[in-house]
Amino acid sequence: MFEEKYKKEAIPAMQEKFGYKSVMAVPKIEKVVLNVGVGSVLREEPTQKLVAGDLAAITGQKALPTIAKRAISAFKVREGMVVGYKVTLRGRRMFDFLSRLINVVIPRMRDFRGLDSKSVDKSGNLTIGIREHIIFPEISQEEIKRIFGLEITVVTNAKSKEEALELFRLLGFPLKKDKDKDNK
Numbered sequence: 001m002f003e004e005k006y007k008k009e010a011i012p013a014m015q016e017k018f019g020y021k022s023v024m025a026v027p028k029i030e031k032v033v034l035n036v037g038v039g040s041v042l043r044e045e046p047t048q049k050l051v052a053g054d055l056a057a058i059t060g061q062k063a064l065p066t067i068a069k070r071a072i073s074a075f076k077v078r079e080g081m082v083v084g085y086k087v088t089l090r091g092r093r094m095f096d097f098l099s100r101l102i103n104v105v106i107p108r109m110r111d112f113r114g115l116d117s118k119s120v121d122k123s124g125n126l127t128i129g130i131r132e133h134i135i136f137p138e139i140s141q142e143e144i145k146r147i148f149g150l151e152i153t154v155v156t157n158a159k160s161k162e163e164a165l166e167l168f169r170l171l172g173f174p175l176k177k178d179k180d181k182d183n184k
Helices: 002-018 045-059 091-108 161-171 179-183
Strands: 029-037 064-067 082-089 126-130 150-156
Touching: 002 091, 002 161, 029 045, 029 091, 045 082, 082 091, 150 161
Parallel strands: none
Antiparallel strands: 029 082, 029 150, 064 082, 126 150
């Protein structure tokens, strides 16, 4: 569904607005990366396994541990310790995850008023921070032992922030309206 929306609605609208001659020149979403830091439970290995398991349940793909490259004594981190987990989604799983994110997860967020356009960087990548992972429907409320936050980065091959914002709007991401544009 999400991929069809991109092909049938977003590509023609982007070609018309930005004047792309080829369909291949239209920006597209390349991958989605989910990151979770386990700084608060650094020494608790069973809790780290729960975090990795929940991340795998959310994405449908095994989480890869991120390892500390150097020791930082102020944070009690040793070289080689697991400091987080990440998952990179591409293809069918990426489109399925984005569809669930936009249609199910984001509407379940508490006090949500839209994604800020400042969360899109100059390269056209959107980063969303989620405070509680329990808003995902794959997570059972009864089996929760620890609540953690995660970061979702949607990576595009857009050449500018404007192209990326238009792509996200056309794909149905709930972006806030810019107050400056409304007043002019």
